[in-house]
Amino acid sequence: MEINMNQLTKIVIDTRGGDKGASAMVAGAAAALDKYPELGIVLVGDQQEIDTLCASLSMPSERLEILHAAEEITNHDSPAEALFQKQDSSMLKALQALSERKELFGLITTGNTGVLLAGAMRYLSGKNRVRPALAAVLPAQSGGFTCLVDTGATVDCTPPVLHHFARLGSDFMRDMYGLVSPKIGLLSNGAESSKGNKLVKETHVILAQDDSLCFVGNIEGNEALSGKCDVLVCDGFAGNQVLKVTEGTATRIITDIMKYAYKTGSGEIKTLASHLMSIYDIGSLGGGIILGVEKPVIKARGNAGPDAVVNTAGMLLNMSRNQAVFDAAQNHI
Amino acid sequence: MEINMNQLTKIVIDTRGGDKGASAMVAGAAAALDKYPELGIVLVGDQQEIDTLCASLSMPSERLEILHAAEEITNHDSPAEALFQKQDSSMLKALQALSERKELFGLITTGNTGVLLAGAMRYLSGKNRVRPALAAVLPAQSGGFTCLVDTGATVDCTPPVLHHFARLGSDFMRDMYGLVSPKIGLLSNGAESSKGNKLVKETHVILAQDDSLCFVGNIEGNEALSGKCDVLVCDGFAGNQVLKVTEGTATRIITDIMKYAYKTGSGEIKTLASHLMSIYDIGSLGGGIILGVEKPVIKARGNAGPDAVVNTAGMLLNMSRNQAVFDAAQNHI
Numbered sequence: 001m002e003i004n005m006n007q008l009t010k011i012v013i014d015t016r017g018g019d020k021g022a023s024a025m026v027a028g029a030a031a032a033l034d035k036y037p038e039l040g041i042v043l044v045g046d047q048q049e050i051d052t053l054c055a056s057l058s059m060p061s062e063r064l065e066i067l068h069a070a071e072e073i074t075n076h077d078s079p080a081e082a083l084f085q086k087q088d089s090s091m092l093k094a095l096q097a098l099s100e101r102k103e104l105f106g107l108i109t110t111g112n113t114g115v116l117l118a119g120a121m122r123y124l125s126g127k128n129r130v131r132p133a134l135a136a137v138l139p140a141q142s143g144g145f146t147c148l149v150d151t152g153a154t155v156d157c158t159p160p161v162l163h164h165f166a167r168l169g170s171d172f173m174r175d176m177y178g179l180v181s182p183k184i185g186l187l188s189n190g191a192e193s194s195k196g197n198k199l200v201k202e203t204h205v206i207l208a209q210d211d212s213l214c215f216v217g218n219i220e221g222n223e224a225l226s227g228k229c230d231v232l233v234c235d236g237f238a239g240n241q242v243l244k245v246t247e248g249t250a251t252r253i254i255t256d257i258m259k260y261a262y263k264t265g266s267g268e269i270k271t272l273a274s275h276l277m278s279i280y281d282i283g284s285l286g287g288g289i290i291l292g293v294e295k296p297v298i299k300a301r302g303n304a305g306p307d308a309v310v311n312t313a314g315m316l317l318n319m320s321r322n323q324a325v326f327d328a329a330q331n332h333i
Numbered sequence: 334m335e336i337n338m339n340q341l342t343k344i345v346i347d348t349r350g351g352d353k354g355a356s357a358m359v360a361g362a363a364a365a366l367d368k369y370p371e372l373g374i375v376l377v378g379d380q381q382e383i384d385t386l387c388a389s390l391s392m393p394s395e396r397l398e399i400l401h402a403a404e405e406i407t408n409h410d411s412p413a414e415a416l417f418q419k420q421d422s423s424m425l426k427a428l429q430a431l432s433e434r435k436e437l438f439g440l441i442t443t444g445n446t447g448v449l450l451a452g453a454m455r456y457l458s459g460k461n462r463v464r465p466a467l468a469a470v471l472p473a474q475s476g477g478f479t480c481l482v483d484t485g486a487t488v489d490c491t492p493p494v495l496h497h498f499a500r501l502g503s504d505f506m507r508d509m510y511g512l513v514s515p516k517i518g519l520l521s522n523g524a525e526s527s528k529g530n531k532l533v534k535e536t537h538v539i540l541a542q543d544d545s546l547c548f549v550g551n552i553e554g555n556e557a558l559s560g561k562c563d564v565l566v567c568d569g570f571a572g573n574q575v576l577k578v579t580e581g582t583a584t585r586i587i588t589d590i591m592k593y594a595y596k597t598g599s600g601e602i603k604t605l606a607s608h609l610m611s612i613y614d615i616g617s618l619g620g621g622i623i624l625g626v627e628k629p630v631i632k633a634r635g636n637a638g639p640d641a642v643v644n645t646a647g648m649l650l651n652m653s654r655n656q657a658v659f660d661a662a663q664n665h666i
Contacts, residue, residue, distance in 0.1 A: 141585050152522050155530040189485050189573035197488040197570045221577030222584070237530045240522035241574045244554030249582040251555070252474050253609065260608070266601050272593060276586065 008040035008063060009105050009320040011313060012098050015045030016072040016090040017111025019303040022046065025110070026053040028309020033060055035310060036317055042104065044069050044094040069093040073111050075302070079118035092119050098295055099123040106296035106316040108287075110304045116297070117153050117290065124293040132292040133165050134236070134299060135172065136243055137315075139279070142227025147173050147182075150236040151243050151288055157235040159202040162186075163210065168291040169231035170213055176319055177230075185219035185229030187238055193217060199235060207233070221245075250280035287312055341373035341396060342438050342653040344646060345431050348378030349405040349423040350444025352636045355379065358443070359386040361642020366393055368643060369650055375437065377402050377427040402426040406444050408635070412451035425452055431628055432456040439629035439649040441620075443637045449630070450486050450623065457626040465625040466498050467569070467632060468505065469576055470648075472612070475560025480506050480515075483569040484576050484621055490568035492535040495519075496543065501624040502564035503546055509652060510563075518552035518562030520571055526550060532568060540566070554578075583613035620645055 013029050015022040022045050029041050040063045043050050047068035054064070069090035073082055086092060091111045098104050109116060113134065120132055134153035140146045149169040154161060166184050173182035186204055188196040193204055195218060207215040216229050224232055224242050234242065254276050261269035287300035287308060296319050298312045346362050348355040355378050362374050373396045376383050380401035387397070402423035406415055419425060424444045431437050442449060446467065453465055467486035473479045482502040487494060499517050506515035519537055521529040526537055528551060540548040549562050557565055557575050567575065587609050594602035620633035620641060629652050631645045 141588075155522060187574070189488060189570055189577075197568075200570070221574040222581030224574075224578055224581060225585070226581070235530070237522055237533070238571060238574055241520070241554040241571055242578050244522075245557055245575050245578040246582045248555030248557060248559070249579045250586060252558070253583060253586050253613065255474075256609065256612070257605065260605060264601070268597065268599050268601055269605055272590065272602055272605075275593070276589065279589070280586065 007038070009038055009317055010040035010042060010103055011105055011316050012042045012044060012067075012094045012107045013309065013313075014090045014094045014107065014109035014111055015043050015050060016069070017074065017109065017302075018300075019110070020305055022049050023053055024305050025309060026050060027057065028304075028306035028313075029064075030054075030057040030059050031306050032310045032313035033063055036313065039063065039313060039317060041065070041313075042067055042094075042097065044090045044097070045072075046070070046090075067093060067097060073115050075112050077112055077115055079112075079114045082112070082115045083118055083122060091115060092123075095119045095123040095297075098297075104295070105320050106298065108298045108300055108309060108312045108316070110300045110302055110308075113152065113288075113299055116299055120290050120293045120297050124295055124297065126294050130164065130292055131161070132290045133168055134288045135169060135291050136239075136288050137176075138225055138243075138246075140225050140227035144227055144230065145173075145177060146225050146227065146229065147231045148224070148239050148242060149231060149233060149291060150239050152236045152240040153290075155235060155237040155240075157199060159199065159206050162199070162203040162233050162235065163206050164292075166207055166210075166213055166215075166231065166233045169233065172289075172291055173230045179230055181214040182230040183216045183228070184213050184231045184233060185216050187224065187232055187234035187242065188218035188220065191218050191220055203233070247280075250276075254280065289315070340371075342371055342650055343373035343375060343436055344438055344649050345375045345377060345400075345427045345440045346642065346646075347423045347427045347440065347442035347444055348376050348383060349402070350407065350442065350635075351633075352443070353638055355382050356386055357638050358642060359383060360390065361637075361639035361646075362397075363387075363390040363392050364639050365643045365646035366396055369646065372396065372646060372650060374398070374646075375400055375427075375430065377423045377430070378405075379403070379423075400426060400430060406448050408445050410445055410448055412445075412447045415445070415448045416451055416455060424448060425456075428452045428456040428630075431630075437628075438653050439631065441631045441633055441642060441645045441649070443633045443635055443641075446485065446621075446632055449632055453623050453626045453630050457628055457630065459627050463497065463625055464494070465623045466501055467621045468502060468624050469572075469621050470509075471558055471576075471579070473558050473560035477560055477563065478506075478510060479558050479560065479562065480564045481557070481572050481575060482564060482566060482624060483572050485569040485573040486623075488568060488570040488573075490532060492532065492539050495532070495536040495566055495568065496539045497625075499540055499543075499546055499548075499564065499566045502566065505622075505624055506563045512563055514547040515563035516549045516561070517546050517564045517566060518549050520557065520565055520567035520575065521551035521553065524551050524553055536566070580613075583609075587613065622648070 015025040042065045044067045071089040073089045073091045133150040135149040147169045149165045257273045290297040300308045348358040375398045377400045404422040406422045406424045466483040468482040480502045482498045503515045590606045623630040
């Protein structure tokens with residue numbers, strides 16, 4: 001297969017490890033190639049399975065490459081064991097290719113988060129072997145975006161770790177969204193600087209002293225996605241709650257609206273429910289992004305379907321126009 | 334003023350310390366007396382102000398008592414200082430009356446949470462001077478209620494403290510809602526027992542070993558209010574996020590729906606928005622309840638209006654029919 005991908009932004013897609021199997025990932029890849037003419041894709045997984053799936057879709061072969069991997073990382077694999085025993089897995093082969101091949105820009109995977117973070121640290125942390133963060137970029141009420149960091153990579157944090165997250169998030173939002181001075185908020189249980197647990201109070205002092213950051217103070221949970229800050233810093237446990245409670249509440253209300261629509265038979269309300277679903281379906285928004293590594297790695301949800309692949313591929317294309325971010329992120333610590 | 338309140342459930346209402354002033358509290362008291370004929374109220378605050386406010390409302394004087402307090406606890410007061418220097422404040426006089434007068438059942442206040450917790454511990458903790466918890470009882474998607482404990486009283490917890498919260502919550506839901514064996518969930522960032530921060534992992538082991546509890550395991554944020562558990566145990570920092578993110582997300586979606594209704598001019602959608610507002614207006618649901626003290630104390634939101642006073646008075650009347658709960662809660666630790 002001869003491929004000329006020099007003019008393309010080439011990304012790697014791990015086809016294994018997701019709930020919906022390789023078929024969803026390959027279908028997503030096909031849709032992304034169709035939507036973005038400047039995109040090239042390397043599919044990593046079982047060659048035979050991918051060949052079969054591709055045969056049933058019309059894929060532009062000049063923008064497609066397949067990399068065979070005999071093994072699959074499952075959700076039962078522990079990071080330490082997987083790194084040593086499953087080097088021929090699609091996730092680790094994808095990370096290795098991303099690390100070794102200069103022309104590859106980023107990676108999308110739906111697989112095991114723990115193994116992914118460990119693998120990203122092994123293959124993509126460069127000289128600085130720091131723990132990466134898993135961020136989520138969510139639509140803010142004000143119309144922009146809020147980068148929530150961390151959403152679950154590091155659940156027990158120290159103040160210097162949260163400080164590191166603030167800098168990673170600040171760099172990311174500056175370079176990715178062109179914000180001159182991203183506003184950094186600290187998730188707390190009260191707006192006053194005296195509010196917070198021990199971790200938050202100590203972090204507040206450190207963030208307030210860092211002149212390189214535009215620290216706007218504590219942000220409460222009800223304003224997490226208000227747009228008062230561009231980066232919301234928190235430990236991975238609290239960030240996971242913000243992400244999942246937002247999703248759970250939105251899903252619940254939209255379900256209520258659907259029931260109400262069926263009860264009343266209102267077409268208008270059904271239309272509204274579909275509209276809200278398209279806004280608040282966090283699962284399809286693009287997934288988490290690993291900050292603090294040399295190239296962008298996107299962790300889509302385990303149950304991600306083709307739409308999520310298209311959306312995350314779109315995110316990577318956006319980032320490729322602002323590649324500086326990941327270099328900049330490396331200049332810290 | 335001669336009052337015969339022997340057949341009544343008498344509650345204390347602190348009229349000061351809220352954002353909307355004594356007028357909102359007195360108006361709420363009048364509405365509650367109107368709605369509940371079995372209710373008696375002791376209003377605590379500035380006698381002259383309350384007299385003036387009462388004069389403009391038709392209040393049943395035989396079910397009303399006024400207790401003068403010259404001072405007010407503000408949000409700037411620290412618990413330690415307030416306890417010593419503001420003993421003539423409405424909040425502390427209300428707590429003292431509740432402690433000393435057997436016929437008084439419970440208290441509603443909108444004031445400073447920190448001072449309230451310290452005051453409740455001082456006047457109402459009985460022999461056991463344990464840190465009380467601030468719980469919220471929220472409507473679950475399944476149709477019942479979920480008791481979220483803690484929502485902000487103790488933001489730095491140890492596993493034994495979370496274990497204590499689990500028992501307080503279990504007693505409360507058993508006695509208040511008649512659940513034979515309330516299901517206890519532990520808020521975590523994953524359903525598996527291996528998921529969680531250090532605190533949650535250690536607490537998981539303790540809860541699983543306590544045969545007096547019906548522990549159902551970890552619950553993720555998106556299922557916090559699904560009804561999978563009757564009591565959701567978490568540290569006050571995480572619980573505050575669950576509460577406020579739920580509120581923030583609901584408010585945001587309902588605001589979106591209102592905008593959509595005005596854009597489309599749809600009366601049906603306006604009706605829907607009002608319906609959702611009545612369900613998801615957490616502020617009016619009743620406020621937080623302090624668990625682990627001898628009598629029920631409800632902390633309504635600082636911006637609570639008359640509706641919140643009526644709802645919380647209704648909560649107290651419900652509880653008075655199940656008074657055993659607060660004794661039971663004391664039998665632990």
